[in-house]
Amino acid sequence: MTAAPSEPPAPPARTRRARGAAGARRPVYDASSLLAVAVQEFNARGYDATSMEDLSRAAGITKSSFYHHVSGKEELLRAALNRALDGLFAILEEPAAQEGAALDRLRHIIFRQVEVLTSELPYVTLLLRVRGNTETERWALARRRAFDATIASLVADAVADGEVRAGVEPSLAARLLSGTVNSIIEWYRPGRPGSESLPGEVVRIVSEGIIPPA
Amino acid sequence: MTAAPSEPPAPPARTRRARGAAGARRPVYDASSLLAVAVQEFNARGYDATSMEDLSRAAGITKSSFYHHVSGKEELLRAALNRALDGLFAILEEPAAQEGAALDRLRHIIFRQVEVLTSELPYVTLLLRVRGNTETERWALARRRAFDATIASLVADAVADGEVRAGVEPSLAARLLSGTVNSIIEWYRPGRPGSESLPGEVVRIVSEGIIPPA
């Protein structure tokens, strides 16, 4: 599928120069800036629908030049998914995610998960759209399921501790919780007013309900 | 991308016979059964990653035979997206979605939306993953946005009528609401126990909160 043409030649987001300080050499990319460009294109068109030609054009160089900096398409995907997963799993290592009542830990994780979702938006977006077509994607899916399972067991703990009122089926609650939080990537865009209050609002809304009873 | 081999030759889900009653002719597909096969494959691998070879193999015939029944890949997508969108928009035409207090109409729509999501699962799943690469996909995205906008304005009405307690930012609530409901496609599979009570549980959970305050 050939999507609508991505952009004009586009002012590439170049970052550094080849060497030294006042390098007269032409601007140069590093691996992470090319990854950022690639992930943006992946998210715009979908990984499979994005060609290496698309990526190199968005970077402002030719396809063969692009290959001088990166080892391949799937390697770009792997690096991006890794970044997203590392950000998410780091949350579980925080003291507030490991100590205290289950419900408090859960609320902390939700709060931080929204923060990571927004700060690492392109990478997490890519992660949440993976389908499992390659070994790389299946590995990412497995890691993601492990993260969700941790949250699900925390929800179950909270119910078992009597911290959540009866009638909430734990596994259903956990699934809807993850779905609600993850759906933020569908509409959140950085730099809009009110962004900094989003994590707190999400925690409050999943606690009190979206459309509370009259 | 070449996904893992889909299946062995696969017992194709053939539906009818060519003609007459005791037709000795080999089984034959109609357009809708081939659409069902195609949509399942699209969802398993993603639309772009699914080749016509994959589709015909899943149907148990060759690629060229497959083309004898369908006019092309994008036409299959269009038919599938249309089916999903028709199902969703039909909800808005129901009397209970048009009469009564905003909050009641909203709850009815959520209930029915979960029902349609589950009964038309493969088609709605495909719809919710469209990225907008072709004119067909952009048309589907526009229709989907119109549906979401209807719900968003209903949420705003409920807030304006004082039916929802203060502190809920209407547009944020509407987005999280849609995200929560739509996330069901990520895990719901038909035929599991408790399926019939899901719509009611979802309505209750978005009203009372997923992890209510202690």
Next chain:
DNA sequence: TCGCGGCGAACGATCGTTCGGTTGCCGGGA
């Protein structure tokens, strides 16, 4: 005999990737 369902082969286009070659800045020996 007609025609529908199915088939193999091939079309041009595009895919991810590789290769050989050119450019121009830079460090270091004369």
Next chain:
DNA sequence: TCCCGGCAACCGAACGATCGTTCGCCGCGA
């Protein structure tokens, strides 16, 4: 100071594979 060898960045062209689609033909039941 000058020059030169090295090398990082970049490019055009092409590779084999696979893509969606088309074509001509065949077998068989009505």
